[in-house]
Amino acid sequence: MSQLILFAIDIGAVVLLVFGLYFPRHRRRDLVVAYLGVNVGVLAVASALSASNVGAGLGLGLALFGVLSIIRLRSTELDQHEVAYYFSALALGILGALSTTSIWLSAGLMGLIVVVMFLGDHPRLLRHYRHQIMVLDSAVTDHVTLVAQLEQLLGGRVHVATVQRLDLVNETTWVDVRYSVKGRSARAAAAPAQAGVH
Structure with missing residues (x-):
C-alpha cells in the first residue's frame, strides 16, 4: 500500500514539476514528453528491480547511465536548466520506487526537489x-x-x-x-x- 502511495506522490510531483513549473516558464512541448517519460520509465524499472533479486545499486546505475546517454546523444541542444529538469524528473522516479525508505522521507525529498527547482528557475532570480x-x-x-x-x-x-x-x-x-x-x-x-x- 505504501508503494502505491509513493507512486501517486511521484506522479503528482512530476506533473507539478512539468506542468506547474517547466512548461509555463519555458514553453517547450517536446521536453514535456521527455520529462514525463524519463520519470515514469525510471519509476517502473527501479520498482521492478527493487522487487527482484537484482541489487538496487545496479538498477540505479543502469537508470543513470540511460539518462546520461540520452542527454549525451541528443539530437537537439539542451540548456543547462533543461538538463536540471531531466535530473529532477529522474530523481523523482527513483525516490518513488524506493520502498525501503520511509514514505515521509521519500515524499519530503520529492517536495524538496520541486521547491528547489521552483526557486532556482524562478524568473525573478538573477533576472538582470x-x-x-x-x-x-x-x-x-x-x-x-x-x-x-x-x-x-x-x-x-x-x-x-x-x-x-x-x-x-x-x-x-x-x-x-x-x-x-x-x-x-x-x-x-x-x-x-x-x-x-x-
Whole structure:
C-alpha cells in the first residue's frame, strides 16, 4: 500500500514539476514528453528491480547511465536548466520506487526537489543577468574595445566576453557574452541593438 502511495506522490510531483513549473516558464512541448517519460520509465524499472533479486545499486546505475546517454546523444541542444529538469524528473522516479525508505522521507525529498527547482528557475532570480552569443560585423582584436562595443550595443555591463571566432577576412567577431542590465524592462534587455549584430 505504501508503494502505491509513493507512486501517486511521484506522479503528482512530476506533473507539478512539468506542468506547474517547466512548461509555463519555458514553453517547450517536446521536453514535456521527455520529462514525463524519463520519470515514469525510471519509476517502473527501479520498482521492478527493487522487487527482484537484482541489487538496487545496479538498477540505479543502469537508470543513470540511460539518462546520461540520452542527454549525451541528443539530437537537439539542451540548456543547462533543461538538463536540471531531466535530473529532477529522474530523481523523482527513483525516490518513488524506493520502498525501503520511509514514505515521509521519500515524499519530503520529492517536495524538496520541486521547491528547489521552483526557486532556482524562478524568473525573478538573477533576472538582470543575461547570456548571449553575438556576431559583430567587425573584427575586433582589442579586448577593451570589444567590451566597450558590447556594452554600448547591449546597454549593460559586460562581465565576461569570450571570443569564439575572429574572422579577419570577412570582418566578423563571434563572442560569448555574459552581462547584466539594470533599470530596464526584460523585453528591452532581451533585445539588443540591431546595429552591428547578426
